[in-house]
Amino acid sequence: MPELPDLNPVVHGKLRLALLTLLTGVEEAEFTWLREKTGATDGNLGAQLLKLEEAGYVAVEKKFVERKPQSLYRMTDSGRAALSEYVQALRQLLGAAI
Amino acid sequence: MNDVTQDLELTGRLTLIEKMIAEGRRTTTKWGWSAVLWGVAFYVAIAWSSGMFGGAIWGQHYMAWPVTMVATWLLNWGLAARMRRGAKAPMTTVARAIISIWAAMGFSMFALLFPLGLSGRADQQVCVAAVATLLGTANAASGMLLKWKAQIACAVVWWLASAASLFGTAMQSLIAFLVAIFFCQIVFGIYAMICESREQRRQGAIHA
Numbered sequence: 001m002p003e004l005p006d007l008n009p010v011v012h013g014k015l016r017l018a019l020l021t022l023l024t025g026v027e028e029a030e031f032t033w034l035r036e037k038t039g040a041t042d043g044n045l046g047a048q049l050l051k052l053e054e055a056g057y058v059a060v061e062k063k064f065v066e067r068k069p070q071s072l073y074r075m076t077d078s079g080r081a082a083l084s085e086y087v088q089a090l091r092q093l094l095g096a097a098i
Numbered sequence: 099m100n101d102v103t104q105d106l107e108l109t110g111r112l113t114l115i116e117k118m119i120a121e122g123r124r125t126t127t128k129w130g131w132s133a134v135l136w137g138v139a140f141y142v143a144i145a146w147s148s149g150m151f152g153g154a155i156w157g158q159h160y161m162a163w164p165v166t167m168v169a170t171w172l173l174n175w176g177l178a179a180r181m182r183r184g185a186k187a188p189m190t191t192v193a194r195a196i197i198s199i200w201a202a203m204g205f206s207m208f209a210l211l212f213p214l215g216l217s218g219r220a221d222q223q224v225c226v227a228a229v230a231t232l233l234g235t236a237n238a239a240s241g242m243l244l245k246w247k248a249q250i251a252c253a254v255v256w257w258l259a260s261a262a263s264l265f266g267t268a269m270q271s272l273i274a275f276l277v278a279i280f281f282c283q284i285v286f287g288i289y290a291m292i293c294e295s296r297e298q299r300r301q302g303a304i305h306a
Contacts, residue, residue, distance in 0.1 A: 017111060021118035026188040033188055037118075087115065094108050 005089040010055045011082050015040055015048045020083045023058060023075040031071040049073060057082055120297075128181070130290030132174055137283025139170035144276070163211075171204070196240045203236035223263050223271045230260035230278060237282065248289060252282040 011017055018038050023029060035045050052058040057079030061072045075083075145151060147162035210228055214220040234256030241249030259278035263271035 012111070014111075014114065018114055018118050021115050025119065025190045025192060027191070029188045090108055090111060094112070 005092055007089055007093070008082055008086050010051060010057065011086040013048065013051075015044065016052055017083075017086075019045075019048060019052060019073075020057060020075065020079060023073060024080065024083060026074075028061075028072045028074040031073070034073065052079065055079075055082075128294055129178075130287045130292075130294060132178070133283050133287030133290060135174060135177075135287075136170060137279050137287060139166050140279045140283065141276075142166050144272075163215075192243065195243055199236050199239045199243075203232050207232050222268055223266075226263040226271050226275045227260040230256045230263060230275065233278075233282070234260065248286060252286050255282050 011020060015038060019034060022034060022037055031045070031049075034040075034049070035042065038045065040048070049058065049060070053060055057076060058073050059076050061074075063070055063072070143163050143166035146156060146166065147159050149159060207229060210232075211220070211225065214225065214228075234253045237249050237256060238253035241247070241251075241253055255278050259274040262274040266274065
């Protein structure tokens with residue numbers, strides 16, 4: 001029997017997975033847009049984005065637009081690779097179930 | 099955790115991925131109003147050019163298509179810019195691809211119809227066929243990109259209208275064009291707006 005792959009725990013978190021998937025489809029996204037799409041609270045969203053940033057999966061750029069702070073998030077190459085590996089592992093684990 | 103629970107948990111993750119990817123489609127369905135706007139503009143241009151309106155300005159039939167199309171383009175651009183500013187939505191790769199398809203279609207239509215009109219070689223049936231084919235191409239490309247059967251069906255209707263325009267009489271060509279506008283711009287646009295409104299209501303929160 002072939003060995004089943006492990007799922008990356010950083011990607012596996014529900015909100016983190018949603019964030020990574022959302023970021024694959026955009027060039028960059030504002031914190032407020034990610035909050036709107038996921039429906040998460042500011043605190044939870046900030047904490048999960050920080051985990052992704054620490055893992056090197058997302059990069060953040062903080063700037064001021066019309067004197068208001070703005071955080072722009074974009075996916076890094078390693079984030080893209082991690083998500084791709086995660087999806088492959090998921091499909092392998094589910095096998096015939098999907 | 100038993101195997102069934104784990105399978106459900108993992109399937110839930112796949113569903114979540116699909117849901118987030120579907121955001122690309124939501125970006126497109128927000129453009130339903132634009133399809134309706136262009137449908138109405140086509141009807142106005144046809145009515146104006148066929149002399150259905152009276153008055154000094156409306157009497158200038160040769161101005162019907164250029165004026166209506168430029169005015170609609172400006173209105174579409176203004177409303178879209180306002181909508182994007184309000185939503186603070188980022189540019190998605192899918193949205194960029196779809197905007198590129200429709201922009202290229204618009205430029206191609208202008209590049210074809212403007213010289214056709216100026217050269218005096220414009221024939222109503224050929225023009226309807228060209229416009230319908232170009233609209234069919236753009237609908238098919240974005241329908242395939244989004245895997246959206248309704249939009250692919252619109253492409254087929256446009257292509258059928260194009261063929262009907264060339265094989266039928268001038269009146270049949272006009273009728274085919276009017277019917278295609280009704281289904282592919284007005285009905286499809288309203289359907290897209292309904293999808294968008296349903297999707298907005300369905301959205302819920304995701305927790306860590």
